[in-house]
Each structure stands twice: as C-alpha cells, then as structure tokens.
Amino acid sequence: MPDPVPASGARIEVQGLTKRFPGAAAAAVDGIDLEIRAGEFMTLLGPSGSGKTTTLNMIAGFEAITAGRITLDGGDIAQLPAYKRNLGMVFQNYALFPHMTAAENIAFPLKQRKVAKSEIARRVGEALELVHLGGHGERLPSQLSGGQQQRVALARAVVFEPRALLLDEPLGALDKKLRESLQLEIARLHRELGITFVFVTHDQDEALALSDRIAVFRDGRIEQAGTPTELYEAPASRFVATFLGDSNVFAGRLGDGGLDTGWCSLRVPDGRAGEDPVALVVRPERLRIAANGAPASGDNVLSATVTDVVYHGAFRRVLVRFDGGGTGQVRDTAGAGGSLAVDQRVEVSWDVDAGVLVVDDDAATAVAAGAR
Template identity: 50%
Template sequence: MNGAARGASVSLADLEKRYDRTNAVDGVSLDIRSGEFLTLLGPSGSGKTTTLMMIAGFETPSAGDIAIDGTSVVAMPPYRRNIGMVFQNYALFPHLTVEDNIGFPLKQRGVPKAERTKLVAEALELVQLPGYGGRYPRQLSGGQQQRVALARAIVFKPRLLLMDEPLGALDKQLRENLQLEMRRLHADLGITFIYVTHDQEEALTMSDRIAVMNDGKVAQVGRPEDLYDRPCNRFVAGFIGESNFLPAVVRDLEDDVVVAECEGVMVRALCPTLRPASGSKVTLTTRPERLRFADAWNGNAPQNRMSVTVTEAVFAGERCRYLLRATDGTSIVLKEPSSAAIRRRQVGDQAEIAWSVADTILV
C-alpha cells in the first residue's frame, strides 16, 4: 500500500456556488499541494462542505474552475475523478461483510477476485483491523466502522482523499486517537487529504495547512501555528482557540509595531498587514495562555502591562483560568499552568498582568 502514487494537486479558481440568491461559496481560490493535508475549517454555513462536494463532483459550480493535476474536472462525473471519499455517517452497506464493503469500489472497477482479496487485506492492515473481514457493520463499534469506511476509500489507491466531518459522531477520546491515526495514515500513503471540520482543535492537530472559511469565503489560509499566532482578522482570532479582544486608540507607529492607548495604558502590538492612522480606533488581540501575572513574569522580551481585578478564579486541572476586569470594565481571560509553586489568585485581588509585545496582534 505504501507504493501508492504520490498525491494529486488541486487548484480552485474563483469557485462559486449559488442557491437562489444565496452564495454558499463565494469566490474561493485555493492551491492544494501534492501530498498535502489541508483542512477546510469553519462554522456551519461557511461553505466548507459545499466546496468539498464540488471537488468530489456531487455539486456543480455556478462559476469558477476546479483542476486536479492541472486538468479541469468541472465537466467530469464523480466516478471518473478517482477520488476517495469518507462521510460522517460512514455509508457502509449493512448487508455486506467488512471485506465486501471495502472491496466494493474494486468490484465496481472490475478488479479480479484474487487481487481484490489481497488489496482488501492490505487496507485492513493499514487501518489496524486485520482479521475483521468476515464481520458485519452491526458487529463493529463506531470507531471500527469509521476505519472500515477509511479502508474502503483508500483501497483503490486514489491520489486524493476527501473527508467530511468523519470523526464528528465519535466520543472525544476515540476522536483524538483517530486524529493521530489519520496523521499516520497520511504519512504512510503520501496522498493528498482534504478534510472538512468545524472543530478547531482537530484542524490544528492534523493539518499541514488550514483554510479558515466564513460566509462562503476563505478568511485566511496558513500553517496551524501561523493562524494561531498571527490571525489576520477578528473572525480568525475568535474562531481558532480563545482570544482576548482589547479596544484601543492608535497613538503612534514604530516600523511594524503600533503603539495604542488601551485601558489608559500604552500597549504595543504587531500590525503585520494593517497600517492604521493615528487616532483611529482598533482592536488588539492576545491569547489567554500568553498572559502572566506580572509578579510571576520571567520573560525578558518587550512586554505590555496592565492593572486588573480578579473577578473569577477556576481551577481546571492542568490550568487555572482567571477572569479579570480592566479599569474600564473590559473582561480579560488569563490561563496559567496549575502548580504548587505558583500562587493562586483570589476573587477581588488587585493585580498587574504582563505579556509579550510579540503575542499582541492588531486585528
């Protein structure tokens, strides 16, 4: 199975899908590299599944083009695109054994029985279900059924695998285990994965790159760490992970750093894309786990500081989560590792918080 052909490249150009007057997908352009694991991430109604269905051929674009390995496939029926597909509901045939379910796409392609048996056994090994060929779907757990659906999608060695919320119906522990298995499977196969999810953690864990979608458009595309550390706008900052948003007024610009007045103090923030005018109102963002109480700050990078009052203190196992109130009433969340060596704060405590300028972004 490791000998599968390298992954296909996929190019979406100004892709649109209109239903009546609604643009479900609105001018999406995206280049997906050969062998890449790309995730389309976004809330319900953002256009991610519709985009996936157009790549698969189950939906026809209203405008734009889809090219696989440089060849347009818009006019090509789904069965000729040779794409593997895994859905959330698995779509296994209940009356067929696991072996026959996995072998179904091979039978459709006229593969001889002896070759089918060999390829099915390889696929079962790959998804770690050797010896399960004689069972029926009803005799399997949800996680095992999902693996069978995966095996069926890869058994004919497609160069592109599309997955629509495939782990959505599973419990948290099993979902996390299968996320890691899918990363391993991707590395073993070397084919291109395009994965749809609304779960940010899942996207961050599994993907080479993530395309964040909102209102039918791609809001930002990049590596997981780039999207998390350098969100390009408020939507991306708020959708991926947890963020604090601080209202501020621009007072000065120093190269790619903006100096803004926030809660009566001067705060410095990176402005990688925006160049706001002095006096303009802006929003700054920083992640809760990047904040520290100033008396526990041990960083030596340039830092921002602010006075706050603790309004809520929650012990959550590996972390303590504090809700803080700035002088003008803005709520700020701070998360710090829980440790016997770190002093716990109490509701009503006055404190000063500190965080790095590099962890403050203008959105």
C-alpha cells in the same frame, strides 16, 4: 515508525469557485481561489454555513458548480461526474452498507471497478491491516464500535488507490477520547499513503493538530490560508484570531502613544499597524498574572479582578475583569504563582512582542451595517 511515503497525491486547484443555491440571498461559496499541493494535508476550517462542506462537495462532484474551475493535476474536472474523478470520500456518518461485512464494504469500490477477485482479496486484506482491523473482516457494521466503523470507512475510501482523499467531518460523531485516537490514525494514514488529504472540520484543535495548511472560511470566502503556526501566530483578522484558538482582544484606534481602547492605552508591536479599526490580539498563554503582592513585569500592565478560575488538569484558565472595562483570560500552569480566588485583585501583564495587530473586521462590519 515507518518513514513517510514520498508524496504521490494529486494537486487540486480551484479558481473563482462559486456556488449559488436557488432562492438564497448570498452565495454559499463566493469566488474562492485555493491551491492544494500534491501530498498535502489541507484542512477547510470554519463555522457552520461558512462554505467549507459545499466546497468539498464541489471538489468531490456531489454538488454542481455555479462558476469557476476545479482542476486535478491541471486537468479541469468540474464537469466530470463524481465516479470518474477517482477521489476517495469519507463521511461523518460512515455510510457503510449495514448488510455487508467489513470486508465486503471495503471490497465494494473494487467490484464496481471490475477488479479481479484475487486482487480484491489481496487489497482488502491490506486495507484491513492498514487501519488495524485485521481479523475483523467478517463482522457486520452493527458488530463494530463507532471508531471501528470509521476505520472501515477509511479503508474503503483508500482501497482503490485514489490520489486524493476527501474527509467531511469524519470524527464529528465520536466522543472526545475516540476522536483523539482517530486523529492519530488519520495522521498516520496520511504519512504512510503519501496522498493528498482534504479535511473539513469546525474543530480548531483538530485543524491545528492534523494540518499542513489550513484555509479558514467565513461567509463563503476564505479569510486566510496558511500553516497552523502562521494562522495562530499571525492571524490576518479578528475573526481568524478568535476562531483559531482563544484570544484576548483589545479593540481601539492607533495613535502616537499606541492603541487607545477608550479605557486604557497599550503599547503595540511595530511593523503591522494596519488601518482603523484595529485590534490587538494576545493569546492567553502569553499573559502573566501577579497576585498577593508579587511584582508585575511587562510592557503592558493592567489591574484586574478575578472572575473565575477553571482547572483543566495540566493548566488553569483565569478569567479576569480589567479595571475600566473589558474582560480577558490568562492560561498558565496549574498552581503556578499560588492559588487564586474569585474577586481577588491581580495584575495582568505581557511583553509588547507577545501581541499582534489585526484588522478589526467585527467593528468594520458593524460600521458598514450602520451606514446602510
């Protein structure tokens, strides 16, 4: 594998960025601040309607801003038309010209910039090789697979040497195996080009696999931004914890004895108690399950009944219903601890430092809604 190219991408910063559509009750993007570092792979992650794509379109220049600033290496670009921002863009639907060959599609942005023919030929050839499509330049999009068409779109977006590449759900139209293959291609391109990537997705696994940092969007705002490890291991809220990976969530109130859920009392980690309402989040792979008389060990032990066992090949997901209330799931190596069956009695346990206390924003929202 070649060494990564030193970062040469642009630093992108948005300050107070807001977008309101006429007639909408709430802002699509509500005063967000975000710095994207030079050469960074930043992912905007969130559910549909959270504002991530609108944010990307404002950075690209496809959507006018209502308020705020967008800067590229310190220069305000918010009022520049898209073609003057010199940013590469890749769409979910490829957006290739069907009557042009792959090479002609890739050459299009160079011709628009009036690059010399000899230089166009050189750059197009290099771009085809970069995306592993050497020898496919004369094929029409209809003669290429979906994955090959997306590679052409990637090549077209980088052939004019932009300092940042914006990608709007670029793998959304592909099947699972092809998505995983293209994820590796995109990661390789980022390493080899050394430019800034801004990637929009609603796929949590994609975000975790590709990103240097992730900004989690919710209702037009950024709920939390950080590295994949930071967001997974130390989510700031119940929303982030449940959106970014599977979670067991125990909601309740803090007291001297730990967390009181109303149906059990749990020991919780020190240091980040927060204010009520709070929730204890424990990832499924941090739980242990004991059955068939095996002893359970851990700071927290709950009796439960198995409601389902889902086999995933390398691991299994065991769904349980806890005595007294609540449901959960345990993820362990397939076959570890013997076979399990529906309705089997088990003990579920975990160590106190396996969990993290977060703001229970779901409960806070419900309380606020009831008070109105």
